[in-house]
Amino acid sequence: MKEPGYFKTIYLSVKSLLTGMRMTGYYFTHPKETHTEQYPDNRATLKMMDRFRGEVIMPHDETNEHRCTGCQSCEIACPNGSIKIITKQEVNAEGKKKKAIDTWVYHLDMCTMCNLCIVACPTDAIKMGQKFEHSVFDKSLLKKILNEPGSKVKSGVE
Amino acid sequence: MSLLGEDIVTEDGLFVVNMGPQHPSTHGVLHLKVWLDGETIHKIEPHMGYIHRSIEKMSENLSYRNFIFATSRMDYLAAHINNEACALAVEKGLGIQATPRAKVIRILMGELTRLASHQLWWGCTGLDLGAVSPFFYAFRDREAINDIMEETCGARLTQNYVVPGGVMFDIHPNFQKRTKEAIANFKRNLTDYDKLLTGNVIFENRTKGVGILTKEDAISFGVTGPTARASGLSCDVRKWFPYSGYENVEFDEILATEGDCFARYMCRMAEMRQSVRIIEQLIDNIPEGDFQEKTKAVIKLPKGEFYQRVETPRGELGVFIVSDGAASPYRVKYRSPGFSNLSALSTMAKGGKIGDLVAIMATIDLVIPDIDR
Numbered sequence: 001m002k003e004p005g006y007f008k009t010i011y012l013s014v015k016s017l018l019t020g021m022r023m024t025g026y027y028f029t030h031p032k033e034t035h036t037e038q039y040p041d042n043r044a045t046l047k048m049m050d051r052f053r054g055e056v057i058m059p060h061d062e063t064n065e066h067r068c069t070g071c072q073s074c075e076i077a078c079p080n081g082s083i084k085i086i087t088k089q090e091v092n093a094e095g096k097k098k099k100a101i102d103t104w105v106y107h108l109d110m111c112t113m114c115n116l117c118i119v120a121c122p123t124d125a126i127k128m129g130q131k132f133e134h135s136v137f138d139k140s141l142l143k144k145i146l147n148e149p150g151s152k153v154k155s156g157v158e
Numbered sequence: 159m160s161l162l163g164e165d166i167v168t169e170d171g172l173f174v175v176n177m178g179p180q181h182p183s184t185h186g187v188l189h190l191k192v193w194l195d196g197e198t199i200h201k202i203e204p205h206m207g208y209i210h211r212s213i214e215k216m217s218e219n220l221s222y223r224n225f226i227f228a229t230s231r232m233d234y235l236a237a238h239i240n241n242e243a244c245a246l247a248v249e250k251g252l253g254i255q256a257t258p259r260a261k262v263i264r265i266l267m268g269e270l271t272r273l274a275s276h277q278l279w280w281g282c283t284g285l286d287l288g289a290v291s292p293f294f295y296a297f298r299d300r301e302a303i304n305d306i307m308e309e310t311c312g313a314r315l316t317q318n319y320v321v322p323g324g325v326m327f328d329i330h331p332n333f334q335k336r337t338k339e340a341i342a343n344f345k346r347n348l349t350d351y352d353k354l355l356t357g358n359v360i361f362e363n364r365t366k367g368v369g370i371l372t373k374e375d376a377i378s379f380g381v382t383g384p385t386a387r388a389s390g391l392s393c394d395v396r397k398w399f400p401y402s403g404y405e406n407v408e409f410d411e412i413l414a415t416e417g418d419c420f421a422r423y424m425c426r427m428a429e430m431r432q433s434v435r436i437i438e439q440l441i442d443n444i445p446e447g448d449f450q451e452k453t454k455a456v457i458k459l460p461k462g463e464f465y466q467r468v469e470t471p472r473g474e475l476g477v478f479i480v481s482d483g484a485a486s487p488y489r490v491k492y493r494s495p496g497f498s499n500l501s502a503l504s505t506m507a508k509g510g511k512i513g514d515l516v517a518i519m520a521t522i523d524l525v526i527p528d529i530d531r
Contacts, residue, residue: 012359019353024291035298049305051312051330079224114227114318119326128312 048130053113056083056106057129058146065154066147068125070101077120082110101147108134109142123157168193172200177515188500188526190515197511202504210530217490222248222322222457225487230316232494233528235275236470238267238311241320246401247466247477248322251459258445260324261403266440267311267319268402269433270337273344274303275471276430279523283423284355286520287364292355299347302340309336322457324450337441341434348430356427365419369506369518372417379502382495383473384425385522389417395469407436419514422521458485472496472523496528 027034039046048054060066070087084105089097118127126146136142166174177190189205213232217225226244230237242264249255256264281296304314310330311317319326355361376386382393394411396404412428414421459481467476473495480489499522506522507515 009359016358016360020289020291020358023350023354035301049309049312051310051327052308053312077224079220079227112227112316113313114316115312115326116224116227116318119321 048132050130051128052130052132053115053128054132055108055113055129055134056111056117056126056146058104058126060148060151061154064148064151066125066151067123067154067157068101068104068147069123069153069157070099071122073120073122074117074126077116079114079116080110080112082107083117100153104146106144106146107142108144109139125157171195175512188524188529190503192512192515194512197513199507199510199512199515202507202515204500204503206500206526206530208530209527211527213531214490214492217487219486221485222459222487225490226320226322227316227318229492230318231527232492232531233470233472233475233496233525234315235278235525236271236472237316238264238271238307238319239468239470240475241318242268242402243466243468243470243475243477245320245322246468247464247479248457248459250466251462251464251479251481252322252453252457254323254451254453256324256402257448257451258403259447260449260451262440262444263325263329263449264320264402265404265407266337266437266444267307267317267325269436270303270306272433272471273430273437274300274307276426276433277303279426279471279520280351280355283520284361286516287361289355289358289361292351295347295350295354299340299344302336302343306333306336306340309333321450323453324448326450328449329444334441334444337437341437341441345434348427351427356423362420364514364517365423365521368419368514369510369521370416370418371502371506375502375505376417379505380498381473381502382498383469383471383523384412384429385422385473385499385502387412388414388421388425390415393474395467395474399467401466401468407439409433409436419517419521426523456485458483459487467493470495472525472528473499492531494528494531496525500524500529 037046058066058068070085072085072087075083075085084107086102086105087099088102090100092098113128115128134142168174172193172195175192175194177192187208189208191203191205192199193201211231213228216228220228226241229240229244232240245256277296277300281293284290284292284296307317308314310333311319311326371381371385371389373390375381376389376391381389381391386393390413392411392413395401396409397411409432412425412432414425459479461483462481464479464481465476467474474493475495476493478491478493479487482488503518503522506518510518
């Protein structure tokens with residue numbers, strides 16, 4: 001490459017400096033075109049996308065019933081072993097023995113939010129929640145039990 | 159003087175400098191041992207393994223459905239394309255193909271990923287060479303693409319959107335509208351990019367004629383991607399070995415002949431325009447139909463070896479699966495583009511100044527987790 005002359009270099013340097021400064025100045029005088037989000041001050045209005053994967057949750061209805069039958073498909077589908085399901089045998093009204101969940105343990109600290117458990121679930125018992133502020137001071141708080149105490153499986157869910 | 163039994167000054171009078179993991183101008187944790195003669199680089203030895211996570215070995219214990227998620231953590235700026243490579247390899251073994259709708263969604267997502275990755279590279283290149291403002295503009299535009307990813311795939315970087323046989327769920331109703339907006343904005347902003355960095359005299363002086371890689375060297379080191387294309391080596395996997403229907407879209411393979419940092423820079427800038435072109439062709443032509451081919455709950459590949467290559471923003475990624483007929487792979491090998499591109503670094507930087515090394519590393523576009531895996 002041919003070296004430009006001394007004064008030409010100075011001219012080009014000043015020119016490219018001014019070009020850059022012009023763009024910076026444009027955004028300085030047009031604050032509406034910037035895209036900064038004032039997190040965490042905007043927590044009240046901040047809405048995550050509906051498909052955003054923040055954590056695994058198990059929805060319960062108003063009568064404290066969930067849809068999990070304890071088939072353990074999610075446990076097999078999980079690549080990290082962050083799901084552990086402890087099942088028990090329950091006797092229903094007709095006197096038949098039936099498998100049900102005792103505790104649905106979810107290790108948030110091992111979860112990579114890959115969504116494979118949600119896809120594997122045959123009864124749509126679990127889904128991804130939008131909460132993303134998971135920081136805690138104690139690691140043991142990240143081990144969660146998703147089925148609420150006293151809850152049982154919704155009738156008709158097989 | 160010696161450090162850990164090694165001489166800091168060698169017998170030939172070369173000074174050994176560690177450009178270590180803590181160096182602020184390296185992204186990720188790459189340790190370069192540089193032999194210097196004054197300020198001139200004599201030899202470079204990359205030391206790797208700081209973020210080795212044994213993804214290949216891990217995959218041997220995971221099923222064919224599960225091992226894909228880990229590849230998002232290899233080249234985290236092109237997670238979608240990594241996932242696609244694995245899914246394509248599994249599909250090759252099963253002898254199935256993704257549905258036409260899934261194929262188009264994969265291309266769209268792949269090109270959006272490429273745009274996002276190149277934008278981040280553009281910002282970081284500016285930052286490495288002493289210009290701070292490009293970084294903010296690049297991240298502003300990348301944010302729009304990340305939002306599209308978040309809306310449709312559910313995650314911003316580690317999407318895990320591709321499954322064998324198609325994609326995990328259908329595109330979001332807003333996807334087309336949002337993508338069109340982002341692309342329109344981006345096309346306008348590209349002129350700003352050129353103003354800020356491409357025509358800047360300091361940037362040109364620091365990149366032109368620096369870190370020249372000849373075509374012969376590119377071939378012998380196995381360099382791929384824009385790094386090799388800037389040296390005149392035609393190696394775009396999308397053109398040579400089309401996958402996912404890249405044979406049906408119109409785009410140009412960008413080639414340059416100089417092989418220096420500026421050529422690599424211009425190659426990537428031109429590639430962004432080609433990605434925009436591909437997205438514009440397909441965004442209104444997503445075929446109707448299923449987004450996923452039906453596959454068995456437990457995928458078992460027949461005995462044999464399957465290889466699939468894709469073009470990531472950094473070059474050619476190869477996935478090699480050896481199957482013994484079981485539900486998990488017998489061996490998985492990833493041929494990552496960053497590893498081969500890094501091997502040419504010593505040749506590129508030899509004879510240059512230590513300040514040029516940063517420019518060379520910036521324009522190779524190293525992603526360290528991709529090198530280490």
